[in-house]
Amino acid sequence: MQFIYNDISLQHKTGDHPECAERLAHFAKLTQTKLVDASEFLSLVHTEKHIAVVKNAAARSLPIDPDTLTSEKSYEAAVAGVSAAILASETNGFSLMRPPGHHSYADKASGFCLFNSIAVAAQKQANTGKKVLIFDFDGHFGDGTSDIFYESKNVLYWSIHQSPAFPYKGQTYEVGKGKGKGFNWNIPLSHSCGDDIFLDAIKSFLPLAEQFQPDIVGISAGFDGHHSDPLLEMNLSFHSFYEAGILLQKKFKNIFAVLEGGYNLEYLPRCIECFVAGMNEEEIPHDEPRTFSDLNTVTDYKETKAALRRELSPYWTV
Numbered sequence: 001m002q003f004i005y006n007d008i009s010l011q012h013k014t015g016d017h018p019e020c021a022e023r024l025a026h027f028a029k030l031t032q033t034k035l036v037d038a039s040e041f042l043s044l045v046h047t048e049k050h051i052a053v054v055k056n057a058a059a060r061s062l063p064i065d066p067d068t069l070t071s072e073k074s075y076e077a078a079v080a081g082v083s084a085a086i087l088a089s090e091t092n093g094f095s096l097m098r099p100p101g102h103h104s105y106a107d108k109a110s111g112f113c114l115f116n117s118i119a120v121a122a123q124k125q126a127n128t129g130k131k132v133l134i135f136d137f138d139g140h141f142g143d144g145t146s147d148i149f150y151e152s153k154n155v156l157y158w159s160i161h162q163s164p165a166f167p168y169k170g171q172t173y174e175v176g177k178g179k180g181k182g183f184n185w186n187i188p189l190s191h192s193c194g195d196d197i198f199l200d201a202i203k204s205f206l207p208l209a210e211q212f213q214p215d216i217v218g219i220s221a222g223f224d225g226h227h228s229d230p231l232l233e234m235n236l237s238f239h240s241f242y243e244a245g246i247l248l249q250k251k252f253k254n255i256f257a258v259l260e261g262g263y264n265l266e267y268l269p270r271c272i273e274c275f276v277a278g279m280n281e282e283e284i285p286h287d288e289p290r291t292f293s294d295l296n297t298v299t300d301y302k303e304t305k306a307a308l309r310r311e312l313s314p315y316w317t318v
Contacts, residue, residue, distance in 0.1 A: 001257065001279040004088050005030045005096045008080045011073035012099055018231060018263040019099060019112040026269035027096055038083035044123040045116060045148050047107045054078065054114050064109045074099070078114040081258075085117035088256040089125055089218060094276060100260040102142030102220045103167065110144060111167060118218050118258040119148045125216050126154045133158065133214035133252075137198075137244060138222020138260040139232040141170030141186065145220065151180040156212050160201050162225070162234050163188030172308040175315075182315025183212075187308060190300045191233040194291035195240045197301045198225065202247055204305060208316045209251075216254040223262030223271035227291060231263050235291045238274040238284065245278020255279065 007028065010021040042051050057064050058075035077099065084095035101118060103111030122132040132155045136142040141161040146169075149155040161170055176184040185208075187201045223241060225234040248255055257275075262268040270286040277285050293301070309318045 001255070001276050002093050003027065003030055003096045004033045004084045004093045006032050006035050006080055006084065008073065008077050009097045011071070012077035013071040013073070014069045017069060022265050023098060023262070023268055024096065025265070030096070033084065033087070035080050035083040035087065037079065038086055038120075039079050041082060041086065041120050041124060042079070042115060044127070045106055045119045050107045050109070054109060068109045068112055068114070070114070074114065081117045082115055082120050085121040085258045086124055088258060089121040089216060092254060092256055094221070094257040094259070096259050096272070098259065100222070101258065102136060102138060102145045102222075102260050103140070104144040105147055111140070113144060116144050116148060118220050119145050121256070121258070122149070122155050122218050130215035131212065132156070133209055133212055133217045134220060135209070135217060135248070136160070136220035136222070136260070137225065138220055139225035139229065139234050140166055140222065140261060141188070142220055142260070143167045143169050146170065146174070146184055149180065150176055150184055151178045153179045153183050156183045156185070156209070156214070158185040158205065158209060160187045160189065160198065162191065162193070162232050165232055172304060172311055175311050182312060185308065185312065188304060189234070190297045192235045192294065193297050193301065194235045194293040195237055197293045197298065198236055198240045199243055201301070201305070202244055206247065206251055208312065208318065211316050214252065216256070217248065217252045219248070219255065219257040220260045221257040221272070221275060222260030223268055226262070226264065226267055226271050228264040228267040229262065231261070235293070237288050237291045238270060238286050239290050241271050241275040242278040242284045245275045246281070249279050249281065
């Protein structure tokens, strides 16, 4: 898995904000990837009104909501992020771009996100007849992605996230609607969950993901579950992200990733490098002690796992 990067991402200027250009400073010396204009693909998942709102807000450097900011080049940066995600889906790459996307709905920006890059890339793949699994391990639930594909049986959305936390959705009973019922999986984890629970959640539901038989797997790779992150209270170490990469690449052939959250400027690059090392079957490049969950957190997790299995049992062999 190779990085796809272009410094247009740095032109999405947000000032004193957790989602800032400095998140990618460590990677500034990467060879830049030439990206094509992906604006024609935005409408695969987004309404024309939403596209116009983002474009007009950026032209005036106006915030879309108190958390979701724009500057003069934000529209171009967000479109480039979509282009990078599409390229990643075609090359098994890692789109190392910003702003993130998984909180963006078809018709509105939200939670730092302007356009939903991974959703556009997934829909483009689905339009060719492929089945797409989106696995989102960002510490926040990807409500935009979930909503976009909530009635789809061709794109399965699977999220592991902290609960309660923004956007205060993503419970086990939210399993999809209509033709998409059974194709939306949520594993909400309690505060302070450690590597033990996070990795068990992946291992426990990988067999179900294999039943879907995806042609391609897209990873919403957010690293705000790391214990250092200022916006959440999860307690993951580098080992969670490294071993997630190991587990996924052993099960699936075609995998791409798109950067989502992660807001500790010191630890974010190390988390990313550990995940990619796992994907590439390399030794872990950074080390720190593994983390473990307390008894109450483990008990809550066991109840959550059992609840999700009950919800999914009508649709999958659990």
